[in-house]
Amino acid sequence: MRRLGVNIDHIATLRNARGEHHPDPIYAAKFAKKSGADSVTIHLREDRRHIKDIDAKKICSIKRLLVNLEISTNYKIVKNALKIKPNFVCIVPENRKEITTEGGLNLKKNRIKIKKIINDFKKRKIRTSLFINPSLSDIKIAKELEIDCIEIHTGYLANLVKNKKDYSNEYKRIKKASILATNLNIEVHAGHGLDYKTTKILTKIKEIKEFNIGHFIIGESIYFGLSKIIKKFKKIIRKRK
Ligand code: PXP
Numbered sequence: 001m002r003r004l005g006v007n008i009d010h011i012a013t014l015r016n017a018r019g020e021h022h023p024d025p026i027y028a029a030k031f032a033k034k035s036g037a038d039s040v041t042i043h044l045r046e047d048r049r050h051i052k053d054i055d056a057k058k059i060c061s062i063k064r065l066l067v068n069l070e071i072s073t074n075y076k077i078v079k080n081a082l083k084i085k086p087n088f089v090c091i092v093p094e095n096r097k098e099i100t101t102e103g104g105l106n107l108k109k110n111r112i113k114i115k116k117i118i119n120d121f122k123k124r125k126i127r128t129s130l131f132i133n134p135s136l137s138d139i140k141i142a143k144e145l146e147i148d149c150i151e152i153h154t155g156y157l158a159n160l161v162k163n164k165k166d167y168s169n170e171y172k173r174i175k176k177a178s179i180l181a182t183n184l185n186i187e188v189h190a191g192h193g194l195d196y197k198t199t200k201i202l203t204k205i206k207e208i209k210e211f212n213i214g215h216f217i218i219g220e221s222i223y224f225g226l227s228k229i230i231k232k233f234k235k236i237i238r239k240r241k
Contacts, residue, residue, distance in 0.1 A: 002203070003038035005068055005191075007214025012042075012050035025051065029059045029067075039088070041191075041212050043070035043101075044077060046094060056084050068212065070101075070131070073113050082120060089121050090151055090189075090212075092131040100215075101192065104133035104153045107141040115145050122146075129189060134170075134177035143184045150181050151189040151212065154202065158193030161201065171201065178207035195220075 011028040015021065029040045042051045042059060051059075060067050069086035071077045072094035081089060091114060093105050107114065107130070114130070121128045129149035132138045133156075142150050152174055160167035178188045190202055191212035202208055 002208070003210040004036075005039040005041045005189075005210055005212040006032045006037040006217055007041040007043070007191075007212055008032060008218070009041075009043050009050040009214055010218040012052070012055060016050060025055050026058045026062070029062060029065060033062075033065050038210075039066035039068050041068040041070060041090070041214065043092070044080065044084075046072060046074055046077060047096060053080060053084075056080075056086075060084050060086050068129075073110060073117060078117055078120065082124065085124070086126065088127040088129065090129040090131055091117060101131065101153070101155075103155070104131055104135070104138065107132065107138050107145070111141060111145065118145055118147060131191075134173040136177060136180055139177055139181050139184065139186070142181070142186060147186060149187040149189055149210075151191050151210075152177060152208075153192050154190050154194055154198065155192040157201075158195070158198045161198050162193075162195075167201075174202070175205050175207075178205050182207040 008025050008028045011023050011025045015023055015025065032040050040059065042056055044051055044053065044056050056069060066088065067086045068088040068090055069081055069084065070090045070092050071081045072092060091105065092101050093103065095102065118128050127148050129151050130142050130147050131151045131153060132142065134152050139150065154174065157167050157170040157174060160170055181188050187209050188207045189210040189212060190208045194211060194213045195216040199211055
């Protein structure tokens with residue numbers, strides 16, 4: 001059965017915009033689980049622009065909730081992640097100036113560093129994943145690194161689809177990469193920039209076992225929740241004692 005991981009970083013982005021407590025990512029994590037999410041994803045960024053250490057700690061201590069923690073290869077972040085003890089870890093590239101994760105890891109350049117990080121998590125029986133572009137050579141390196149899973153960066157395909165451009169070559173790259181990884185016994189996940197349409201396109205690739213989706217789910221939830229909340233407030237302000 002395919003799984004859906006819900007990235008709740010942007011609940012924290014919204015909270016941080018006010019510097020107060022609402023909306024609370026811990027409540028959101030519980031709510032996502034109750035609503036059917038198979039896991040929640042959080043990214044502890046080096047600049048802590050959304051999820052903070054205390055959020056990650058609390059979210060990882062919620063009973064029966066599977067948490068996928070995204071981390072960079074930064075030494076301090078890895079150390080924190082080992083203390084936080086998530087169920088899963090996804091290693092991602094991180095650039096301070098980026099708005100969001102812009103591409104996959106450079107496995108050729110960072111293989112020794114990444115291998116050490118993978119070993120640290122494997123020793124603690126934490127499922128590890130590498131966020132990579134759909135490149136066959138990267139998948140071969142991932143296999144040498146003895147990784148459990150890869151997450152394919154789907155941002156390029158998502159942009160082509162959104163801009164109504166031909167996405168067939170990128171789709172084929174993702175499909176080939178997914179088949180190779182599966183044949184090498186690496187579980188395949190997909191994420192970044194996904195919405196209803198792009199997710200539907202990618203469900204044709206049966207090798208993809210998990211989708212991790214954030215920005216669109218949180219954005220779309222506003223439309224679905226807005227009318228309920230407005231009605232609730234109208235009721236409150238109309239009520240006379
Ligand atoms: N997967 C990974 C590894 C990511 O870094 C991100 C973005 O933080 C996502 C999935 C979710 O991307 P989006 O918010 O565009 O759905």
